[in-house]
Amino acid sequence: MLILTCPYCGIRCDETELAPGGEAHLKRFGPGSSDEEFEDYLFMRANPKGVHFERWRHVHGCGKWFHAARNTVTLEVYGTYPAQVHEPPQEIRDAISAKVPGWRWKDDS
Amino acid sequence: MPPRCEFQDMGHYSALAVAREAFRDHRGWQRVWKSPEPRRRYDVIIVGAGGHGLATAYYLGKNHGITNVAVLEKGWLGGGNTGRNTTIIRSNYLQDASAAIYEKARALYETLSQDLNYNVMFSPRGVMMLAQTEHEVRGYRRTAHANALQGVETEFIEPGRVKELCPIIEVRGPRYPVLGALWQPRGGTARHDAVAWGYARRCSEMGMDIIQKCEVTGMRTSGGEVSRVVTTRGDIDCGKLGIVVAGHSGHLAEMAGFRLPVESVALQALVSEPVKPCMDVVVMANTVHGYMSQSDKGEMVIGGGADGFINYTQRGSFSHIEETVRALVETFPMISRLKMLRHWGGIVDMTGDRSPILSRTPVRNLFINCGWGTGGFKAIPGSGWGFAELMAKGESPLCAEFGLDRFREGRFIDESVAAGVAH
Numbered sequence: 001m002l003i004l005t006c007p008y009c010g011i012r013c014d015e016t017e018l019a020p021g022g023e024a025h026l027k028r029f030g031p032g033s034s035d036e037e038f039e040d041y042l043f044m045r046a047n048p049k050g051v052h053f054e055r056w057r058h059v060h061g062c063g064k065w066f067h068a069a070r071n072t073v074t075l076e077v078y079g080t081y082p083a084q085v086h087e088p089p090q091e092i093r094d095a096i097s098a099k100v101p102g103w104r105w106k107d108d109s
Numbered sequence: 110m111p112p113r114c115e116f117q118d119m120g121h122y123s124a125l126a127v128a129r130e131a132f133r134d135h136r137g138w139q140r141v142w143k144s145p146e147p148r149r150r151y152d153v154i155i156v157g158a159g160g161h162g163l164a165t166a167y168y169l170g171k172n173h174g175i176t177n178v179a180v181l182e183k184g185w186l187g188g189g190n191t192g193r194n195t196t197i198i199r200s201n202y203l204q205d206a207s208a209a210i211y212e213k214a215r216a217l218y219e220t221l222s223q224d225l226n227y228n229v230m231f232s233p234r235g236v237m238m239l240a241q242t243e244h245e246v247r248g249y250r251r252t253a254h255a256n257a258l259q260g261v262e263t264e265f266i267e268p269g270r271v272k273e274l275c276p277i278i279e280v281r282g283p284r285y286p287v288l289g290a291l292w293q294p295r296g297g298t299a300r301h302d303a304v305a306w307g308y309a310r311r312c313s314e315m316g317m318d319i320i321q322k323c324e325v326t327g328m329r330t331s332g333g334e335v336s337r338v339v340t341t342r343g344d345i346d347c348g349k350l351g352i353v354v355a356g357h358s359g360h361l362a363e364m365a366g367f368r369l370p371v372e373s374v375a376l377q378a379l380v381s382e383p384v385k386p387c388m389d390v391v392v393m394a395n396t397v398h399g400y401m402s403q404s405d406k407g408e409m410v411i412g413g414g415a416d417g418f419i420n421y422t423q424r425g426s427f428s429h430i431e432e433t434v435r436a437l438v439e440t441f442p443m444i445s446r447l448k449m450l451r452h453w454g455g456i457v458d459m460t461g462d463r464s465p466i467l468s469r470t471p472v473r474n475l476f477i478n479c480g481w482g483t484g485g486f487k488a489i490p491g492s493g494w495g496f497a498e499l500m501a502k503g504e505s506p507l508c509a510e511f512g513l514d515r516f517r518e519g520r521f522i523d524e525s526v527a528a529g530v531a532h
Contacts, residue, residue, distance in 0.1 A: 015418075015426065039517040044368045044370050045369075045371070047360075047373050047419060048360075048363075052419055054418060054419070072373075073422065074422075
């Protein structure tokens with residue numbers, strides 16, 4: 001059972017209270033972009049064995065979208081943070097680095 | 110531990126062989142497949158000794174005469190989704206490309222035991238997909254018409270016939286009454302492990318090497334062409350490489366330097382204690398996300414929906430068990446007192462259009478077969494048949510529509526709603 005803390009209302013929610021929203025921090029492409037960029041945005045997904053960033057919605061609670069940093073192999077949660085950012089905040093990155101030696105946030109964004 | 114014995118020809122399985130062994134205390138049975146050390150080079154390497162990987166190797170040898178083949182497996186043979194599914198076989202899909210490959214698979218299952226000389230216990234007991242909303246009634250009627258045009262034998266049946274075929278269904282349920290069903294009389298189940306074992310035995314007989322506990326940790330290319338795999342048991346050169354690793358496809362694609370439109374999520378299933386025979390068809394109830402059949406041992410085999418988030422743990426969660434069982438108890442009230450014995454999860458690779466990928470890749474001579482999502486077992490023989498052809502000849506009519514480029518070109522094979530698969 002996955003348990004995430006909603007960063008808005010502070011409630012510890014199990015997965016039945018939440019709706020998963022897929023990969024976080026995708027850069028949106030639309031009209032004017034190349035076919036490759038649009039395909040990448042629409043379909044290609046990071047599917048890592050390890051550290052992953054996701055969007056979640058506290059659907060049976062405050063209803064707000066938030067982000068979670070999670071390990072897909074151990075199901076360890078490194079932290080949750082509000083959705084109004086383009087990349088994970090420093091304290092989340094520090095929390096991950098402390099537990100996953102050698103991990104780095106992708107620099108290409 | 111049984112004593113290690115030198116591998117010999119395994120011989121033909123038959124009633125005569127059983128009688129012969131009965132007279133000599135069963136001392137003559139041989140190992141079903143060899144466990145050799147990897148050689149330095151193979152013409153073709155298949156990564157993943159699950160059903161799809163082994164079937165690919167088998168049809169490479171049988172249909173295309175390519176037998177210098179190794180199948181590498183990081184765990185044990187058939188220990189991934191091949192051993193974790195609910196063994197359902199059907200081909201009642203809506204789109205032509207899907208119906209073609211799934212029906213090819215179903216047709217091959219009909220004679221697979223004879224073909225492999227290994228009893229895969231294919232049981233065409235019939236698969237029923239319940240329509241429990243007006244929307245589903247319309248959807249399944251449409252599928253039945255599409256199937257008629259595709260040459261797949263299905264029909265839409267009324268609630269009375271549903272009750273006749275499966276008396277334990279409550280057709281007048283309070284929330285979701287059964288309004289009809291899509292019935293495929295030649296769908297059914299097979300013994301999932303035996304499918305992997307049967308293919309493995311035949312591959313081994315043809316001189317192919319099945320190498321277990323051999324994890325691929327890297328790939329080398331030269332001039333845009335795959336040339337070598339790095340494994341936990343040494344480097345192995347290859348002419349062509351096929352990746353057939355289901356939930357771990359993204360991980361291997363990353364090694365080869367390309368991305369996939371795939372996300373890996375957990376799908377879980379459970380079985381009850383064994384009970385006396387009470388249902389001799391497979392029933393899927395997609396509105397409520399549950400499906401059930403009875404195994405030969407008498408256990409009720411139950412499956413449900415997949416998780417919505419990436420997960421590599423091969424475990425399920427209680428919330429899904431609760432959801433699935435609650436849904437099925439409504440439709441099958443008699444199971445409400447059943448004890449559940451075992452519960453497990455597998456990692457399935459989901460694509461955006463819920464159809465598989467059987468394709469070349471940006472790396473030359475590297476092919477990928479993945480994205481079967483929640484419904485790979487039923488497709489094993491057809492997938493192996495088509496993918497072997499693709500690897501041997503560079504193209505295959507069965508795989509033509511399932512290329513990676515379909516996402517860029519917008520040629521989806523949309524089965525996410527049409528197939529009525531419980532996702």
